[in-house]
Each structure stands twice: as structure tokens, then as C-alpha cells.
Amino acid sequence: MARYGFVTSLIDPFGRKIEYLRLSVTDRCDLRCFYCMPEGFKDFEEPAHWLTFDEIERVVGVMQEMGLARVRITGGEPLVRKDVDQLARRLKQGAGIADLSLSTNATRLARHARALREGGVDRLNISLDTLRPERFKDITQGRLDKVMDGILTAKAEGFAPIKINMVAMKGVNDDEIGDMLEFCVEHGFTLRLIETMPMGDTGRSATDHYLDLQAVKKQLAERFELLPTLDGSIDGGLIYGGGPARYMRVAGTQTHIGFITPISQHFCETCNRVRLSVDGTLYMCLGQEHNYPLRDLLRRGIPDDELKEALIAAIALKPERHEFREQPTKIVRFMSMTGG
Template identity: 65%
Template sequence: MNAPLHQLARPVLTDRFGRRVDYVRLSVTDRCDLRCSYCMPKGFHGFEEPEHWLTFDEIERLVAAFARLGVGRIRLTGGEPLLRRNLPDLAARLKALPGLHDLSLSTNATQLAKHAKALHQAGVDRLNISLDTLDGACNAHITGRDTFDAVMRGIYAAKEEGFAPIKLNMVAMKGVNDHEIERMAEFAMEHDFILRLIEAMPMGETGRNAQYLDLGPVRERLVERFGLVPEVHELGGGPARYWMTPDGGGRIGFITPISQHFCATCNRVRLAVDGTLYMCLGQEEKFEFRPLLRDGATDAELENAIRLAIELKPERHEFRETPGKIVRFMSQTGG
């Protein structure tokens, strides 16, 4: 029997610090229907012009070039990716590219109920869903809109459709939702979801104003409460460190860019909707692919540009040392 394509010998895209880059987070829009307090300020209108968005053809061509260089994981992000029209069509096109073996989506789930079936049929493997609270009033406070019921409908629709795993991303904030962490863990375990707790990052003014919570003590509390033990298997190729219940029935991930950064193992870059490739959330190094795509670059030229871009990837972020350095918002970078 032939081995799956992603297991065959393939090129390896490596940065100057010896880290393999095999994961691209692909933003399909910088628009969002929410204004989460740690992400995008209320009243913000500085969105990218639609004519600057990469078209589906341009996205497919650029992702194909990444895949030929060994990138096997693509995550569709935003903004809110489900605001981009015909997204399942793009997902199906990317899923069919040789070399890609993992296609996932990050969403706030407000639109998920009506798109879950089409996304699953298109080949999206996994979902990460933003859910910071199980309290409707708290949700409205964090997101700026009363969307809790729509979000929950989307989550349950995804579960019914058969997405697995479904990860719930909770940005844990002191004095805002930290009192709900145990409740969120119990909810996730009840429904076979994976809870991922995330430290707020100082991205733009909103991120710096978020009520940062060190997840170290939180992890210790949850380890004792649920008897958690370290998870030894990789769960998606991202930055989370996972712990599981002794019976393996529940898992909690911790994403700690501030208290315990994971830069030494960073395997990802982020492609914004306008074709700008950002090498790090906490640094300014970037490479613009839109001009190349629209000026008729050959496949070989695109691949060479990707290699040059990866050489710009910095060793680490400086969120602790210079928290005011990054003025762009998370939604502008791409999830």
C-alpha cells in the first residue's frame, strides 16, 4: 500500500534558527462582526480595501507554492473568516492541493450554524471556536454584541455535523471571566470539546488594555481539580501545551505567549488578507506577496520568495520587553 502523500519525503522549509515551518495561518478577511475587547476596538473602520484582498485564485496559487515547500497545515482565519463569501469553495480548492494534509478553521461561530455542513463537506478537518464565557451578559461585554445564542447554535451544529476535534478558545482575563474557567472546563469535557486557555497578548491598544492573567497558577489549580497529566501526543501542530484527565476523556490546552513563550518551537507564519506574510505576532518582519502575484511571478519565483521571507523570521517576540511595540490589531495580522 502506498504511503499517504504527506508521509513521503518532501521538501523542508527551515528558518535561520533551524525551525521547520510547516504551518500557515491564512486570513481571508480582516472584517469581523464582533468587537472583542482584547482584539479590535469599537468604532474601528480601518479595514483593508477589497481590491487589495487576495482572490481565491491568488490564494490557491500561493498556498500551492507553500505546499510544494513542505507546508502541510493551513488554518483559515480572519477577522471572522465566515464573513468571506463562498468560503467553502476556497476550502475545497485548498483541500485538494497535493501535500496539504490538515485544513482547519478558526471562527467566532456567529455564522457557523448555517455554514457547518458546507465546510465539513468541503474538507475542513477541525474547528477552533472562540468562546470566552458561558454567561450571555459577559459575552456581550467582551464581544460588544449579544450573540451568545447564535454562537451556541453554531457550536452545537458543528458537533452534530461531526467535526472533531472542536477546540474552544478562551482568552482568560483577570476580573472578567477567570471565575468561569472551571465551569468552561466542565462544559468542554461534557461535550467532548477541548478547552484551550489563552493569555491575552499586547497586540495593539486593545490587547495591551486586556486584563492579563498568568496561566501558570491556573494550570496548577486545574491539575489539582481534575487530576490532569501531561498529554504526550500532538494535537494540531499549534502552540498549546495539553494536559488530560487520567482516563483521557478530557483535555485542556494552555497557550502562554507571555508567561512561558514557545518561540523556540514556532512552526508557523501568518498570511494577511492583502497578501502580507507576517513572520511573528510580536515583531514587524513581513513580506508582501500581492505585488508578485499580480505582476506575473512564475511558480519558481514564488517559491524563492517564500524561502527569502522565511529567512526574515525572528528568533522570538518581545511582548514582555516591549509590550507597546506592535500597534496593529490581531485581526489585521490574521488570527
């Protein structure tokens, strides 16, 4: 790790600067997307094991001193946890995070959007795999009308950009990707297409529906004129964030479409993020098991300098890349247990 006087930087063994934290505040969800969480699953983390808001603010604040710039609040479904808007305010004002976003399925967003906006959430990522109510029910066991109400309420509250995350699946929703892009053009949203990943048994079952987004991009180009950005990605700071999507713009609009391709074209060489699960485990890679437990250290009352040393030791464990292709059965935890 690089040291400059009393300041430490979160730089991994491969020279990547870690400046982005995906922060899970719960592993629970009010939907059951078949590729994420098994039907009837109840093996959730006990609330007593969840990091408290005080503990979360402390970890994020220390990481901010070490170079952390962006935090995305995730779950499970983060709005299942009470007072997430208050946590957002604490991360923004107390921990000093300039770029604060939240991932949600939008089922509860209509009644929380204003409080989240006032709490300091800059941007929203909303999971939406289909625009068809019956298909939505088949994928999630939920109701599309509640999600659409949440999305449009968030738009009215002034969130921008709103990113729609669509897991593209062969034989499930591949026939409406173009329609989803039209929906995003109509409302000024950003569309992000995501390849399925072999996370747990549910994720591996979804690989039967794996869709190579390189082929999808070619198909969309027959219907839309897609213009490349300067380097194939967007790093617009507070506007677009620092995630892995490679973006293009729909000609004649300000709508962008991003392609997240962990399988067909991995982006490990530029990975700038780690994940903190609700139980305080820091995961270095979505597709590897390298992790570092922080909860017991926090509850033992270690001082900030020791917490920094623990974070340095954790980042030193970050692997060079995932092995989704080489070892698709390696990851046994579900996506909801790690955080999005």
C-alpha cells in the first residue's frame, strides 16, 4: 500500500486505486428475482449482526480519508431497512462522500424518493428487466405497477440521471431490449444492460439464459444509431459515476446505453471497487471469495489507525480478476448476500 506521511491510499497489489464502495445495508428483499434469490429462501443475516449506522458511517469516513470517493447503497433491497434516508445524510455530511447513489427495485421508492433526495442521494440505479406485467411477475413474483410508480415519482422528484438496470436474458426478455431503450429515450433515463453471472445456484441456473451483449449491441445498432463515447465509457463524476459500464449514446438524444459484460468482455483491469456486506464483511471481488471481516474489529473498539491498517490488509487481498468463465461453480453465495 502507498503511504504518504500519515496518509494511506487504498491501492491494490495491481496498482488499481480503490475509490468506490458498494455498501449493502440489508440482505433482505421484497422481490424474488429467479436469478438472484431462491424462492422460499429464509437464511438471512440476523439483524444483531448488521452493521449499525454508526459503524457504517465510521468505516466509510475512514475509507474516505484514504481516497474513497463514491458510495452506492445496495441490498438486497436497501429500502427494506428503516431510515436509509438518514444513513444517506450521515454518509454525505458526516463521512464526506460527494457521490452517493442507491440501487433499488423501486417497489418502495414512491414513498421514499423525496426523503432520499433530501438526504443527499444523487443518483438512482433501478432494476427493471421487463415492461410487461405478467413477465415481471414471472421473473420477480412482484407487481410492475408499484415499480413504475416508484420510477416516475423519482423522476418527478428530480433524480437525474436515473439508470435502468436490465439483466438481459435469452428466452426471457431478449425480445424487448429495444422497447426498453425506447422507454428510456422517452423518459430521459440511462439504460444499462447486464450479462447474467454464475453467483450461487440461482445465478448458475440463469446462465442457461446467458446472452452475449456484444451480439445484442449489433442487433440494437440495426434499430438505433449508437454513437461511441470518446473511450467507450463515461466518467462524468457526479453524473455517471465510476462503474464498469461501457457506454454509447443514442443519436439525436441525450440517452446513453451502457453494456456491463463480466463474461464476454471482462473489465477487471480497471476495477476500482469493493463491497461491504450488511454483516461487515469486506469483499474484494464479486467473483472471488477473498474477504476481510470488519464487524468484530469495530465492536472491539479499535482506533482509527488500526482500522486503516485492517483496510490496507483487506485491499491487499484483492485478486487480479474473477474466474466466472473458468470456474463457474466457485461462488456459492447469492448476489443478495454480497450486495449489488
